[in-house]
Amino acid sequence: MDEFSFIRAIQPKYYKHSSVIKGIGDDGAVIQPSSGTQLVIATDTMVENVHFSLEYMTFEDVGFRVLAANLSDLAAMGSQPVYYLVNVSSPHSISNDELIRMMNGMKELADHYHMDLIGGDTTSGQELVITVTVFGEVQPNKKRLRSTAQPNDIVFVTGYLGESGYGYQLIQDGYDESNRYFHQRHKRPEPRIDFVEVNQSIQRLCLNDVSDGISSELNEIVQASGVSILINWDRLPIHPSMIELEHKRLEKLVLSTGEDFELVGTCSRSDWEHVQTNCKNNGINVTKIGEVLAYKHQKPTVYIEKNHVKKRLNQSGYQHGNDKGD
Structure with a gap:
């Protein structure tokens, strides 16, 4: 050099x-x-x-x-x-x-x-x-901190989950022009600055970026805020082209792979309608995936409900210090 x-x-x-x-x-x-x-x-x-x-x-x-x-x-x-x-x-x-x-x-x-x-x-x-x-x-x-989630908040996420990880897998399988969208989601992710800009009027937003996997990000929020969160598998936004993937593979991509660089967060119920409107008017996909529980546990916990069964969602995303291999 x-x-x-x-x-x-x-x-x-x-x-x-x-x-x-x-x-x-x-x-x-x-x-x-x-x-x-x-x-x-x-x-x-x-x-x-x-x-x-x-x-x-x-x-x-x-x-x-x-x-x-x-x-x-x-x-x-x-x-x-x-x-x-x-x-x-x-x-x-x-x-x-x-x-x-x-x-x-x-x-x-x-x-x-x-x-x-x-x-x-x-x-x-x-x-x-x-x-x-x-x-x-x-x-x-207008700082958006992990520590500001409150009981009864709506839990939301922008975009689709698991696209970057799926794109990486497709790249390993060999280049196919029909998969270019997912390849680009891995190689050239788009940070959600637009979400921040259109929601300046919202007084309180708790945010975290989906870099290590949503299971990791949600656990960081409950630890910082001292609350518990319940999300529903059926509400998680998944690209239509990924729906038919083998379930265990899909589950890992959506919950743990990370690097989508979407935003997951919470806001008050009264502000949720405004967040939805602001995003819709600016072409930003935002989805309600759960809620902050109205009671506080001694130990902050993330739960996921799937097939009417509620289970604890552990912090299973990428952790720094472990080789990711990509």
């Missing part, structure tokens, strides 16, 4: 936000925070052959996916994306041109949300490792 030519190639010609006093080109970026907002910061690291593979993804796909995963965290916090930093460690076998293609994949998504690249770092290593840090702005009273 030629660090200096790489930096010159990715340095923005201008910055979209006037709050960027100094971006790339010095020892640090200088930002003037917007008045009346709070800064949300999220970071994520992706490693080749753990979180992505260049065997079936282009460098542009990799860049897009890494940034999308970070933006999903900002969406779950209710914030609007503004800046990002990128740290890259790459082997000598990857050229500057290929790394620039990866950055262009990020830029495609960043431009959509009017984000500025304000810095980062490069180094050489044995494998391609990418760390992205994103910054978002949020009004102090």
Whole structure:
């Protein structure tokens, strides 16, 4: 990697936000925070052959996916994306041109949300490792936290569940143009910033992004909020093309595979109608999947009802530190 030519190639010609006093080109970026907002910061690291593979993804796909995963965290916090930093460690076998293609994949998504690249770092290593840090702005009273679910809330989720995992399985089976939709859902997920934008009027939303599997995300919500949740299998949104999959396979995809980067959350019953209307008017699929129980257990628990039988839904999604293999 030629660090200096790489930096010159990715340095923005201008910055979209006037709050960027100094971006790339010095020892640090200088930002003037917007008045009346709070800064949300999220970071994520992706490693080749753990979180992505260049065997079936282009460098542009990799860049897009890494940034999308970070933006999903900002969406779950209710914030609007503004800046990002990128740290890259790459082997000598990857050229500057290929790394620039990866950055262009990020830029495609960043431009959509009017984000500025304000810095980062490069180094050489044995494998391609990418760390992205994103910054978002949020009004102090509109933070969307895991800890704000309340008894009698409606539990909802955006989009369909299990599509990314199914797309990955289809990719492993061999490319078929008829499955392109699912391939793209795995390679180029779309963070639900749109849901946050259209629901600014809702005073309280508890949100979590579906990165590790909905079973994991719901358990994080009940632990943070000190409540219990009951969801119904028959209400979970599943793409029509997946309905006929073998049941155990479908169950794992929907509940545990993750990386759909949809949003799961809760809101008051009085606000649910407004959330539905806001989403419908903006082409966002949102589904009621359950409710926060009206009583609090000594131990917060997630339950799933299937075939009229209620069982505990354990935290069975992807856990960091375990190789995911994709």
